[in-house]
Amino acid sequence: MAREAVLHTLPLYEMARMRAATCPRRDAAGRFAGDGPASTLRWVNQITHTRELLGPRHRQVVTPNNDTLYTNAWLDLSRGPLLLEVPDSLGRYYVLGLLDFYTNPFGYIGTRTTGAGPGRFLLHAPGWQGRVPDGARAIACPTDAVWMIGRLLAEGEADLPAVHAFQDGIRLSRADGQPAAFAFDVAMRPDERPGEARRFAEVVNRALRDYPPDAQEAPLVARFAQVGIGAGCEAGALGEAQLAELAAALQAVLAELDVPAEAALGGGWSLPVAIRATFGAQTLQRAQVARNYIGALGIEEAMYVIAERDGDGVPLDGRQAYVLDFPAGGLPQVGAFWSLTLYDKRDCMLVENPLQRYSLGDRSPGLRHEADGGLRLHLSAVPPADPACRGNWLPAPTGPFYVVLRLYIPAAAHLDNHFAYPPLRRVEVGQ
Structure with missing residues (x-):
């Protein structure tokens, strides 16, 4: 029950934190x-x-x-x-x-x-x-x-x-x-992260009082009162046993949400945000998005196709080198634009680099296409050895990273899961 309560209310905590950070x-x-x-x-x-x-x-x-x-x-x-x-x-x-x-x-x-x-x-x-x-x-x-x-x-x-x-x-x-x-x-500091159980309960209980769940979810949320989570619960009244249960559930959920997503699209790619207007009963997905991609839009407006692993299922690491080959006629299909952006896995932020290059996409100047119209992108901490390839290089940190392929107003091939996403393929460093 404590785990279920944390999974369900973690998005409320993250929204409260984002309000404190961005108001x-x-x-x-x-x-x-x-x-x-x-x-x-x-x-x-x-x-x-x-x-x-x-x-x-x-x-x-x-x-x-x-x-x-x-x-x-x-x-x-x-x-x-x-x-x-x-x-x-x-x-x-x-x-x-x-x-x-x-x-x-x-x-x-x-x-x-x-x-x-x-x-x-x-x-x-x-x-x-x-x-x-x-x-x-x-x-x-x-x-x-x-x-x-x-x-x-x-x-x-x-x-x-x-x-x-x-x-x-x-x-x-x-x-x-x-x-x-x-x-x-806003009753929070912008840098507060979910960690201490009593504080977590205080934040989410206030949110449940101010913004009650809809009628369909209300009976589910009412059950969380037994672990100290609910509009009528006071964080200060939590007993030691309740605090211990809530703290254990909170740490377990946070660790679970840090595990790379399953590559459901093949080639190491996943689609963690696969909703249109509401998450409904998809509690785990809601928590994953709130923890890692808060503010994401629904798929009809934008798709966020994410790779945390290469085509062999190994987590991406900038000490290795990778290429991403879009074949001729196989570039993303969008009504607005697409881009590939790289992030440090340790903090989910953009990666500092001397080129000040953080994304590549259909509007990037200087991209070199292959003779047949295909497009090869290079991802690594070390630049490609061939200077002609460096306009297609997306710098990575010297450690774990992930990439997001953003598709704004994606075409039916993406919405219907018919598009073939090429895998990130490991190559020799400097290649």
Whole structure:
């Protein structure tokens, strides 16, 4: 029961931690939400933007992409609905993904779903009834708290000013047009990791009180009260035996989630996020995604095809060298773009390297294709010996790593699992 409770509520802990890490301390006028650095007050209903492509020094989100700028907001709908206005993207690919507090990617605003033109959207809490402003589209949200995490495609550094202008046109207000931001106690430090049992219970019990599970899950969650997890449970009242059980379950679950995923797609590849709008009863997958890939979108918008092992089933390690051969006519099929990004397995972050190259894909300048149209990518800590191959080299750490093949608006061949993903093949170092 303790293991089941931890698996089910770990995503709530991770969402609370991400809210603490990504909610701004200052509002648009520069005012601090709290009275000092130790304060856990943050601004909700306040949009923030990254203005540069992410690199190794950006450490707020695990497994970040290096293809888009992020636009971020934590929405609190408990005081009423919010009006989101988006300008014309002028053909640029973008998506504003909406996640409820249980990490379900329940909605999207963007190129694929609402088009590239301007739009107005009214986001409201469960059960809300009222008038939708003229010209706005209503979006019902499953929980009062929603993480809006946007990806806006950037075609390199020269394209950033145009992306910034698009970001600046995204506006959030109350339904009556008044400012929506207010100070909110996230009750966590951004660097808190799930480790101590009583603290884990404190965080997830608050989340269960603030954001109750839906009617289908409520009976399941109610059973967790016997191990001290539930909306009516107080972490401070946990006995020593309960704490010991919860601590053991927490450590076992965290260790389980660190084991490389099964290569269900063949060739060392897996698809850890294989949902559309909700995880439903897939509790283990929800916990795996929350632990390692939180903020991931559903597969119709983006697929994250991951390799932690080579084609022989051996974990990837940068002290070895690998090639990835896409055959002629066998490149990824997408409606927006694809990219291959490499991460250090030890912290799920991008890898520092002198080239400042963190991904390769269909928009990478200088890629060399084979004579027949195929594409060979090189992955290792040591560059390929042939200088002509170094434009196709993705630097790795001198230790364990994994790669993510991102497919934005994947074609049917990927959605239907008919695409043949080539294996990562080990070669001589320096080859």
